[in-house]
Amino acid sequence: MRTAKSRRRLVLHEDDVGMCHGANAAFFELTKLGVCSSGAVMVPCPWFLELAEAAANDPQLDVGVHLTLNAEKSHYKWGPLTAPSRASGLIDDLGFFHPDVATTRRHAHPEAIEAELRAQIETAYAAGIDVTHLDAHMGCALAPEFCDIYVRLGLEYRLPILLTSTIAAYTPNDNLVGVTEDEHKKGVDAARTAGFEIFDSAVQTTWGRPRSKPVEPAYRAIVEGTEEGLTFFCLHFNAPGEIELIEPRSAYIRTEEYDLFRSDAFRDWLHAQDLDIVGMKPLRDDLRARLPSRDAATAKGIRVG
Numbered sequence: 001m002r003t004a005k006s007r008r009r010l011v012l013h014e015d016d017v018g019m020c021h022g023a024n025a026a027f028f029e030l031t032k033l034g035v036c037s038s039g040a041v042m043v044p045c046p047w048f049l050e051l052a053e054a055a056a057n058d059p060q061l062d063v064g065v066h067l068t069l070n071a072e073k074s075h076y077k078w079g080p081l082t083a084p085s086r087a088s089g090l091i092d093d094l095g096f097f098h099p100d101v102a103t104t105r106r107h108a109h110p111e112a113i114e115a116e117l118r119a120q121i122e123t124a125y126a127a128g129i130d131v132t133h134l135d136a137h138m139g140c141a142l143a144p145e146f147c148d149i150y151v152r153l154g155l156e157y158r159l160p161i162l163l164t165s166t167i168a169a170y171t172p173n174d175n176l177v178g179v180t181e182d183e184h185k186k187g188v189d190a191a192r193t194a195g196f197e198i199f200d201s202a203v204q205t206t207w208g209r210p211r212s213k214p215v216e217p218a219y220r221a222i223v224e225g226t227e228e229g230l231t232f233f234c235l236h237f238n239a240p241g242e243i244e245l246i247e248p249r250s251a252y253i254r255t256e257e258y259d260l261f262r263s264d265a266f267r268d269w270l271h272a273q274d275l276d277i278v279g280m281k282p283l284r285d286d287l288r289a290r291l292p293s294r295d296a297a298t299a300k301g302i303r304v305g
Contacts, residue, residue: 007228008275014039014237015066015137018048020076020246026237026258028054031061035261035270036237037279040066040135043120044078044097049127056128062279064133064159065124067117067150069104069140071097076246081119088112101140101175114149117141121157133280135162135232138175147187155194158291160283162199162232163191169201172234195291197283200229205236205257207250215256216266226275237261 014027018041030036041051041063055063069090071077077096084090089107091097098104124131134154136142141150142163154161164170167184188198203226206218222233238254247254260266270277 006274006276008226009230009278010226010275011232011278012037013232013234015234016236017041018045018051020242021047022239022241022243024051025239030237030261035267037277038062040064042066042068043123044068044081052127052129062132062281063129064280065121065131066135066137067141068137069097070138072099073246080116082116084112101138104140105143105145113146117153132284133160139172144183151191158288160280160287161196163188164199164202171202172204199232202232204234211252215260
């Protein structure tokens with residue numbers, strides 16, 4: 001039976017909201033069905049404004065900013081809001097974000113990274129989104145070269161950030177090849193010192209699942225394997241439509257995940273588990289109750305920006 005105060009807390013989170021209409025449609029539907037507790041929007045992406053309009057009009061939507069520094073698709077691209085020069089290291093020859101994290105880590109200047117991430121947060125607020133948290137598309141903002149910026153922006157805007165105690169516990173770490181535990185620990189220690197709650201683990205969509213393999217057992221195993229503490233489940237729900245053109249080889253993973261979570265049988269099973277499905281908004285409210293306001297922090301000499 002699910003308890004009122006389980007020792008297992010699970011954030012059912014949709015990444016890549018705003019990337020396309022199908023991602024938004026899935027987020028709206030699954031939030032209403034109670035199987036998506038938060039999402040994060042990619043502000044530079046083409047369908048950001050649809051999401052922003054909905055979030056501004058629906059306080060039920062728990063929306064953070066999916067800080068975006070890469071455009072990984074082959075023919076569907078986006079670029080920085082700040083229109084930086086090539087010298088910034090943020091963009092490729094055509095002015096889009098680099099397709100992979102390693103290239104961004106090698107070339108992007110921290111000053112350009114901070115300006116771009118700040119612009120994405122400010123644009124989300126300006127569009128009417130009551131931002132609940134920050135996380136990182138492809139994990140790029142968590143990289144050692146940029147993690148201090150990530151923590152600092154979370155502190156300045158008084159928003160929870162997604163960090164796990166170890167890099168091994170951050171399952172979407174395939175884009176952070178080569179990052180050592182010692183490098184990761186520096187960011188985690190800074191975040192803990194600042195007052196952030198650190199996630200015990202982050203798990204993700206079953207990207208390696210072949211089309212022929214049933215989807216439900218893999219997701220049941222992930223949920224059942226959730227350990228005590230606070231877990232972030234990075235999901236990538238997408239309603240069918242344009243995603244099959246954007247991501248032809250793996251679109252089925254997103255659409256089958258969406259179909260699974262909207263099915264009555266899986267939803268009933270999920271809600272019967274001994275865990276608490278939590279959103280990011282309560283975590284933000286708890287953080288803000290513990291952190292000083294920006295003005296108060298400045299008066300006390302705490303650096304917030």
